[in-house]
Amino acid sequence: MAAMFIDVEVDESIHADAEMAKKLEQVCPVDIYAERDGRVAILDENLDECVLCELCINAAPTGSVRVRKLYDGTALGD
Amino acid sequence: MSILIDQNTTFIVQGITGREAVNLTRECLDYGSRIIGGVTPGRKGREVHGVPVYDSVAQLVESVGMVPDGSVVTVPPTFTRDAVFEAIEAGVKLVVIVTERIPRYDVAQMVELASLRGARIIGPNCLGVIRPGVAKMGGIGGPAKDAAKAYQPGPVGVMSRSGGMTTEISSTLTAAGLGVSTAISIGGDAIIGSTYAELMPLFEADDQTEAIVIYSEPGGRMEAELARWVRENKSRLPVVAFMAGRFMDEMPGMSFGHAGTIVEGKADTAAEKIARLHEAGIAVAEEIAEIPGLVAERIGKVMA
Numbered sequence: 102m103a104a105m106f107i108d109v110e111v112d113e114s115i116h117a118d119a120e121m122a123k124k125l126e127q128v129c130p131v132d133i134y135a136e137r138d139g140r141v142a143i144l145d146e147n148l149d150e151c152v153l154c155e156l157c158i159n160a161a162p163t164g165s166v167r168v169r170k171l172y173d174g175t176a177l178g179d
Numbered sequence: 180m181s182i183l184i185d186q187n188t189t190f191i192v193q194g195i196t197g198r199e200a201v202n203l204t205r206e207c208l209d210y211g212s213r214i215i216g217g218v219t220p221g222r223k224g225r226e227v228h229g230v231p232v233y234d235s236v237a238q239l240v241e242s243v244g245m246v247p248d249g250s251v252v253t254v255p256p257t258f259t260r261d262a263v264f265e266a267i268e269a270g271v272k273l274v275v276i277v278t279e280r281i282p283r284y285d286v287a288q289m290v291e292l293a294s295l296r297g298a299r300i301i302g303p304n305c306l307g308v309i310r311p312g313v314a315k316m317g318g319i320g321g322p323a324k325d326a327a328k329a330y331q332p333g334p335v336g337v338m339s340r341s342g343g344m345t346t347e348i349s350s351t352l353t354a355a356g357l358g359v360s361t362a363i364s365i366g367g368d369a370i371i372g373s374t375y376a377e378l379m380p381l382f383e384a385d386d387q388t389e390a391i392v393i394y395s396e397p398g399g400r401m402e403a404e405l406a407r408w409v410r411e412n413k414s415r416l417p418v419v420a421f422m423a424g425r426f427m428d429e430m431p432g433m434s435f436g437h438a439g440t441i442v443e444g445k446a447d448t449a450a451e452k453i454a455r456l457h458e459a460g461i462a463v464a465e466e467i468a469e470i471p472g473l474v475a476e477r478i479g480k481v482m483a
Binding site: 105106130131146147149150152153170172173 | 194196197198201219220221222224225254255257258
């Protein structure tokens with residue numbers, strides 16, 4: 102099932118960064134990120150669990166992670 | 180009379196925009212439950228299956244002009260304690276915690292606050308409560324049509340440490356023509372808000388309930404506590420127990436499904452628990468299929 106409320110975009114510049122993938126996996130309290138084969142994977146089934154804590158945004162280089170609120174068209178991390 | 184919930188019970192869903200919560204909300208609404216709102220910080224103004232979403236419980240209470248009777252908490256484990264505190268401090272008296280993997284220290288704090296404020300917690304790591312044909316709070320029984328098949332009204336109260344086994348046992352009672360008064364998935368963790376013994380007085384006072392069935396597992400002292408309660412209070416209700424995980428007595432180190440199934444001493448083993456239950460006059464079924472017969476025999480009912 103596609104997420105109803107939240108989408109996450111990860112910039113291509115960090116997509117293949119294994120260390121960043123591990124960091125995102127570690128900081129996200131609701132398991133949206135995972136490190137898979139050295140890349141950042143987004144676990145779609147957990148997207149709507151997002152609590153807008155911005156820990157992922159703060160853990161990544163500026164502008165490389167965006168949390169989109171599908172319900173109002175705004176985003177965190179822009 | 181009713182236990183915990185009835186047709187007038189209003190409740191909210193905290194974490195309502197999460198994946199499981201969206202499904203649970205649909206299932207409860209279809210079953211006839213009265214969900215008056217949901218809470219997810221940052222999602223105010225949204226709707227989930229027509230249920231309005233608010234940023235906080237306090238905001239919800241102010242907006243709808245009433246304190247809901249209960250809350251189903253489905254927020255991630257890191258945030259569960261805060262969510263439960265928020266509900267209890269807002270005046271909610273029944274909190275069903277579905278979330279699993281909550282740190283024990285957090286659970287202990289939630290249980291303590293509930294006790295101080297006169298609230299009751301069911302769970303964590305549970306599927307909730309169902310009063311067949313009336314209402315359900317939580318994912319217990321699954322979609323409304325499935326819940327309606329498994330849970331028919333009747334005289335048997337069910338309490339279970341396993342959510343799935345709550346429905347399995349209730350379905351067996353329903354198929355035998357006995358049915359269920361109220362079924363409570365009490366949660367599979369080592370620390371829970373309401374134990375068998377703590378819920379017994381409610382069933383005891385419920386005139387629809389004529390017998391109790393519990394599903395039990397090795398680990399913890401809840402069965403001993405129940406046996407003592409039954410003995411000391413001369414309960415009018417015959418109790419039938421089913422003990423899973425007997426094999427663990429023969430296989431030290433073997434793990435079972437739930438977090439609460441950690442055997443720390445001899446008193447926690449299946450054999451020891453069965454002995455204590457027998458001493459209190461509680462019948463112990465060897466198989467699930469035996470349960471309806473044992474219940475019927477004790478309440479003088481003829482099975483279908």
